[in-house]
Amino acid sequence: MSADEYADLVAVGGNVLTFDARDGRASGLAVRAGRLMTVGTDEEVLAYAGPGTRVLSLAGRTVLPGINDSHLHAAWLGAVWPDTLISENGLSAHEGRLLADEESRRAAILRAGQVCASLGITSYTEPGLGPGEDDGETGCFSQAVLDTYAKLAEEGELRARVTALRLFGVLDGPSTLEDVAAGLGALVPRSDSAWLNVAGLKIFADGIPPMRSAWTCHPYTEGGHGSLLVAGADDAGREHNLRTMIRLAHQAGLQVGVHATGDRTVEAFLDTVAELPDAAAGRHYVIHGDLVNPAQIARMGSLGMGLTTQPVIAVATADWVAGALGAEVAGAAWPLAELLSSGVRFTLSSDGPVTTPDWRVQVAAACTLLGERAPRPGLMYRLLRCYTTAPAAQDGAESWKGSLEMGKVADFCVLERDPLEVTPAELPQVAVDATVVGGRVVHMREGVALD
The missing domain is CATH 2.30.40.10 (Urease, subunit C, domain 1)
Incomplete structure (x- = not known):
């Protein structure tokens, strides 16, 4: 040689x-x-x-191949670490603006990179950065954060590969069709896509079951079914606007990740994707999917869609969901077994810092949901694929990362x-x-x- x-x-x-x-x-x-x-x-x-x-x-x-967390708010994580919103001590939150200037944004992203490296995480999706949060309370999700990512990527300072989704509404809040339509035409920071890939759009379609803000077919214990967060005069108007957002993003060649916890919200997403030309090419996916049902899982698989969920959230909030929707509905929530055996591109993730970014804790929680306590090599292997090969496919990057094969990234x-x-x-x-x-x-x- x-x-x-x-x-x-x-x-x-x-x-x-x-x-x-x-x-x-x-x-x-x-x-x-x-x-x-x-x-x-x-x-x-x-x-x-x-x-x-x-x-x-x-x-x-x-x-193992590097861990890929498919839903990790890394700038937020870097700003609050080692705290998490959900922990063994219950719920905690940091109030006020956490990232107010370029120096604090750089420090948070770099700190998150150190945390990720210590956990074996080599890739993650930053799910929602953009002008919809420019005036947000924390400063962790603004367009400026995305611009800082681009600078760090150009400087070679990132310790993990980042996929980003843009956000044109408010985090955990409303968005308008007008803002999304205008935002889709805006320029995104240029960068090496192997290190920073701005893949598409995140839409907060609904909230979460414990807050009675998920849009569900099942009535809440106090009555009502929740509603979409997307702006509109009524349920029909809000659904029309959500479906139009998804269509416009798909036509622009962008991936769409929809925060959808209620089964009615998931259904609206699936109905829209089913009408899209070449829908599977979009690699669109459901974020969270707490109340997704078996029929919807089957449809998702046939449409080439994905779903990312967070086992620690599922374990921590199970009783709250039961209080909101009843024990029967809660017992059918987070159907991991069905997802693992389906054709859905199914990924596990942390939603850090909502929960710990530690994938080992997340996989252990998934085993708890599945009722497994003894060593099950086959099951463990499938769950680890949900943190390696499946997220690489969600990123559209399975040809060059996610497994250890000749020619792929090390x-x-x-x-x-x-x-x-x-x-x-x-x-x-x-x-x-x-x-x-x-x-x-x-x-x-x-x-x-x-x-």
Whole structure:
């Protein structure tokens, strides 16, 4: 080999879960210029090692593709960390403007990057940044935040790859058809799409069941069915405006993520997508989907749609949903088993800092919802796909990230133990020893030496 054919980094002596189509395993991998040269045996990998190659000795540790959190408010997370809205101590919130200037925005995004790196997160979706929140209370969701992301991407300062959705209404609040139509024609920051991809639009279609603001077919215990947040004179007018927003975004070639917790809201979204030409190409998806039902799941799969949900929120709010809609409705909410066995592009996420960004806690909570306490390697593997390959497909990036295969980006995390061999309760204690993004080591746990 000539010097320019050697790997920049190799990792050997491990248990590499590739998450490729064959569910393959290997013991090592080699990286050059941020891409995987090969994934295979130690002998195959070491063939690419030269005098300047960095060699990581995994010593039996397990390697996963980098974690991709498909719904993470990272600027907000960086502003409040280590606090979260939902925690073991109940509910907490920070009042007042958290990000007021460029310095605070940069600091929050960079701090979130450090948190993500420590957790093995190499990609995330920032779901809702734009002018609708320019006067927002916290300052965490404005157009200025998106502009700061673009600057950090250009400077090479991001530690994780970011997919962003634009927001032309108020966070957890109303939006108008006029604002969305005008916003779709606005310019977005230019950047390297491998690091910052402004993929589409987020619409807050409704609220949440505990607040009686989800639009649902089921009556609330006090009466009423909630309503859409989209502006309009009545239910029919609001639905018309929501459907028009979705159509306009699709026509513009944008992905649409709709915050839809009520089954009636989900139905309106599905009905709209079913009428779109080449609907599957949009990779549109439901955000949260608390009350999605089996018939809707089947339709979503046939339409090439996705759904991202947050297991910790589901566990934490189950009693509140029961109080709002009754035990029967609450018992059918968050149908993870049906989603896992469907053709839906199903992802798990944190909604951080609403809950912890720790994917290990989220996966353990998913097992709780599924009634699983013992080690179930097959189930654990499927749940980990919801944090790796499925989010890559949601990002439209499955050809270059999400699994560990030759030619794809070298994004991976190193765990001290094999997550397929532990109980759900043990998973949160499995340490993340290292995180690599684009072949660059962005995190090494204190006290760990792999060189």
